[in-house]
């Protein structure tokens with residue numbers, strides 16, 4: 123499955139940052155990570171830091187899957203609103219899931235600082251905006267719930283939105299804990315740092331057979347090389363659904379555009395990430411080279427060719443939506459691309475063991491918060507491998 127169209131913004135902006143050797147010799151390791159996107163990169167960094175001997179393989183060039191297509195808004199706000207998640211999984215669990223995403227943003231910030239990564243990490247406010255008058259009540263309920271659970275939120279009414287952001291909307295929740303990043307560059311920075319600490323990465327490696335044994339697993343690759351490992355961690359993104367016996371995710375085709383760079387982008391717009399209550403929702407952020415990135419227009423995923431044929435019409439639709447929202451902004455689309463992402467029944471990821479895959483773990487950050495979920499996955503799976511309690515995994519288990 124092709125998880126994105128040919129020319130996602132970050133790949134054009136950065137080029138192919140780094141490639142790795144392919145695998146021609148059999149080897150052994152403690153942990154084999156399959157998939158080298160942002161999830162595999164965070165996982166590898168976490169496991170190498172914990173002292174494991176780690177090998178990472180990818181069937182493509184690393185970080186060129188969804189990670190290169192991501193608009194990479196970092197929010198603690200899960201696709202399922204907190205006040206809706208509470209009746210689904212209980213108050214304590216729902217708040218814990220939200221808090222974990224909040225903590226993950228801080229973790230990414232510390233990693234960026236520690237690695238001196240130039241991946242454009244910037245702290246921002248997240249504006250969750252009522253698209254139509256009828257959504258105001260839903261949003262106010264969400265605002266009250268978050269405030270009551272200690273999340274730093276502010277309510278902005280129509281006047282405040284117009285005065286502060288030039289936005290034509292009825293109301294919004296403004297959350298201070300949010301950020302943006304270039305996930306593609308960040309994944310490469312993490313890989314490079316992990317390699318310096320002993321990670322072995324091989325790209326263009328296809329698994330052709332896999333045997334689970336009492337002591338781990340034996341993988342045979344397309345070049346007939348063996349990898350003997352104690353554990354496997356699958357960081358295989360949206361393609362993972364093809365491996366799993368049961369359906370855990372609804373795959374969607376999603377679309378994004380980057381504007382031409384602005385010579386003076388309004389400071390207020392630069393200070394926010396924006397998303398709204400429509401289904402599918404419209405979302406928007408700026409970049410460090412003064413563009414506006416806009417995403418939305420999701421439809422059920424059928425196949426990559428059908429998805430990619432829609433790029434032009436979705437570009438027009440998203441452009442119209444931005445122009446309506448910011449009538450004074452001279453928005454000119456420069457580049458459009460498509461990707462695939464997935465929604466789960468509760469908006470939470472799938473992380474942990476699966477009964478059909480012994481000695482293995484999955485780190486599947488499905489949903490709009492994919493990147494923050496990947497941070498959580500890297501920490502919880504590391505703890506599980508170290509034999510430490512990783513209680514939170516109960517929230518993200520298969521079969522829930």
Ligand SMILES: Cc1cc2nc3c(=O)[nH]c(=O)nc-3n(C[C@H](O)[C@H](O)[C@H](O)COP(=O)(O)OP(=O)(O)OC[C@H]3O[C@@H](n4cnc5c(N)ncnc54)[C@H](O)[C@@H]3O)c2cc1C
Pocket residue numbers: 125126156157158159160161162179180181182183184185186187188189190191192193194195196197305327328329357358359360361362376377378417460461462463485486487488489490491492493494
């Ligand atoms: C347009 C778009 C916008 C998005 N916006 C946001 C956002 O604003 N914020 C956010 O948090 N998330 C967002 N997401 C989601 C986010 O991009 C993903 O959660 C994240 O990139 C997933 O990273 P990953 O490493 O798990 O998957 P990927 O980046 O897809 O990496 C998986 C890797 O596994 C490899 N692989 C798969 N199967 C195998 C196999 N069998 N053998 C070997 N290798 C294999 C692939 O080649 C790939 O390199 C967005 C996604 C899209 C498409």
